[in-house]
Amino acid sequence: MSRENFDKLGEECGVFGIYDFDGNDVASTIYYGLFALQHRGQESCGIAVSDTNGPKRNVTSQKGMGLCNEVFTPDSLQALKGDIGVGHVRYSTAGESVPENAQPLVLNYVKGTLGLAHNGNLINAIELREELEKTGAIFQTTIDSEVIAYHIARERVNTSSIEKAVARAMQKIKGAYSLIVMSPRKLIGARDPYGFKPLCIGKRDNAYVLASESCALDTIGAEFIRDVNPGEIVTITKDGIQSDCDLCIPKEKTARCIFEYIYFARPDSEIDGVGVYHSRIQAGRYLAQDSPVEADLVVGVPESGNAAALGYSLESGIPYGTAFVKNGYVGRTFIKPGQSSRESSVQIKLNVLKEAVKGKRVIMIDDSIVRGTTSDRIVKMLRDAGATEVHVRISSPPFLWPCYFGTDIPEREQLIAYNRSINEICEVIGADSLGYLGEERLSQMVQGLPICKGCFTGEYPMKPPTRDIRGNFER
Numbered sequence: 001m002s003r004e005n006f007d008k009l010g011e012e013c014g015v016f017g018i019y020d021f022d023g024n025d026v027a028s029t030i031y032y033g034l035f036a037l038q039h040r041g042q043e044s045c046g047i048a049v050s051d052t053n054g055p056k057r058n059v060t061s062q063k064g065m066g067l068c069n070e071v072f073t074p075d076s077l078q079a080l081k082g083d084i085g086v087g088h089v090r091y092s093t094a095g096e097s098v099p100e101n102a103q104p105l106v107l108n109y110v111k112g113t114l115g116l117a118h119n120g121n122l123i124n125a126i127e128l129r130e131e132l133e134k135t136g137a138i139f140q141t142t143i144d145s146e147v148i149a150y151h152i153a154r155e156r157v158n159t160s161s162i163e164k165a166v167a168r169a170m171q172k173i174k175g176a177y178s179l180i181v182m183s184p185r186k187l188i189g190a191r192d193p194y195g196f197k198p199l200c201i202g203k204r205d206n207a208y209v210l211a212s213e214s215c216a217l218d219t220i221g222a223e224f225i226r227d228v229n230p231g232e233i234v235t236i237t238k239d240g241i242q243s244d245c246d247l248c249i250p251k252e253k254t255a256r257c258i259f260e261y262i263y264f265a266r267p268d269s270e271i272d273g274v275g276v277y278h279s280r281i282q283a284g285r286y287l288a289q290d291s292p293v294e295a296d297l298v299v300g301v302p303e304s305g306n307a308a309a310l311g312y313s314l315e316s317g318i319p320y321g322t323a324f325v326k327n328g329y330v331g332r333t334f335i336k337p338g339q340s341s342r343e344s345s346v347q348i349k350l351n352v353l354k355e356a357v358k359g360k361r362v363i364m365i366d367d368s369i370v371r372g373t374t375s376d377r378i379v380k381m382l383r384d385a386g387a388t389e390v391h392v393r394i395s396s397p398p399f400l401w402p403c404y405f406g407t408d409i410p411e412r413e414q415l416i417a418y419n420r421s422i423n424e425i426c427e428v429i430g431a432d433s434l435g436y437l438g439e440e441r442l443s444q445m446v447q448g449l450p451i452c453k454g455c456f457t458g459e460y461p462m463k464p465p466t467r468d469i470r471g472n473f474e475r
């Protein structure tokens with residue numbers, strides 16, 4: 001299901017990398033890893049592979065617009081030969097959904113060829129790009145990932161290893177990034193010091209894997225080893241995994257994007273020791289404690305509202321049920337960015353189970369309301385199906401501020417909660433009552449993990465840029 005069509009936020013990307021020490025081809029494994037990460041980006045995808053025993057410039061890659069199963073075929077995967085590789089799924093922010101910006105980026109430089117996949121946004125990408133352009137760099141894409149790749153390539157010339165070059169580049173780039181870098185003989189994973197975006201390590205037989213989420217490890221039958229720590233660089237070679245934590249900051253200063261737990265990540269993933277499903281159940285429980293209401297049925301707006309709805313039900317004792325049937329076969333034809341298609345697509349994608357809600361007082365749980373363009377329709381659909389009351393509960397606080405770290409939160413003026421009270425929002429969406437998760441509940445739902453909650457509070461873990469960079473790096 002398209003997030004755009006559902007008044008949902010978009011994640012920037014998902015990354016996946018693998019190094020098979022037995023020399024097996026890895027392209028099809030990357031494909032299935034990306035398939036498991038498809039929820040993190042549906043606009044483009046790509047795979048780049050290399051043979052660690054071959055010449056140092058033997059990277060082959062394929063990228064394209066669309067979902068993994070639209071871009072790759074068995075034959076095209078077969079043509080990607082190599083025992084080390086990196087893959088990427090991309091969700092772009094406004095505009096610039098073009099093939100050139102698909103990843104992984106493949107860069108030839110003096111020491112060989114680099115493949116790079118990136119999830120996140122840099123807050124100083126524009127400055128860094130301008131600096132590089134002044135010294136003659138010519139960019140092929142409009143994404144800030146290329147700025148990172150350039151910096152790594154440049155630093156590599158003056159350092160003794162690729163991991164040191166990554167470390168030096170990380171001293172320059174600021175913002176949110178989970179990176180996978182493929183060099184001719186090494187696979188490197190790195191996470192920004194705040195740990196905004198997830199990245200974990202797995203192992204299958206004699207192959208090491210890096211992935212945005214642990215669900216991708218499960219899909220390919222790899223065992224979860226551990227998360228890459230915020231600020232850590234892991235280097236995977238035939239000698240095993242080496243870790244560099246020079247850029248790590250005290251744990252209490254780290255700041256994972258809380259929206260991974262609320263909405264982005266798949267419920268079967270675990271990030272930094274906290275299960276996504278568990279955190280959503282907890283959010284539902286807190287909602288039941290903090291915003292109780294008498295009702296006959298608790299339902300979730302699929303998919304990410306479901307776990308929170310179950311939590312609400314478990315805590316309140318009100319039965320949990322299914323109210324929505326989703327049409328999972330609506331293809332990309334309907335995925336068009338823009339307000340009008342967003343507004344028209346709800347009924348195409350969701351149907352209400354009339355017999356489940358007829359004559360009932362319903363509590364409807366959703367993970368967030370961004371602009372509010374679909375909430376009123378879903379509430380109306382429940383009423384039209386015979387619900388006598390519709391009480392809306394949201395498993396996150398109201399969005400009030402922009403995000404500079406890779407989430408496409410729209411302008412403040414477009415946010416439904418901007419300049420509106422809860423009662424006013426309730427009126428706009430046509431619900432009988434409305435309750436949001438309290439901001440103080442966010443760290444409780446992830447068992448006290450340090451988090452970023454800037455889009456709710458306006459307080460960011462790092463100083464936001466003085467000019468609004470959102471989207472600019474893509475122009």
Ligand code: SF4
Nearest residue numbers: 257403407452454455
């Ligand atoms: S501002 Fe919000 S969406 Fe952006 S990283 Fe922080 S918690 Fe995530």
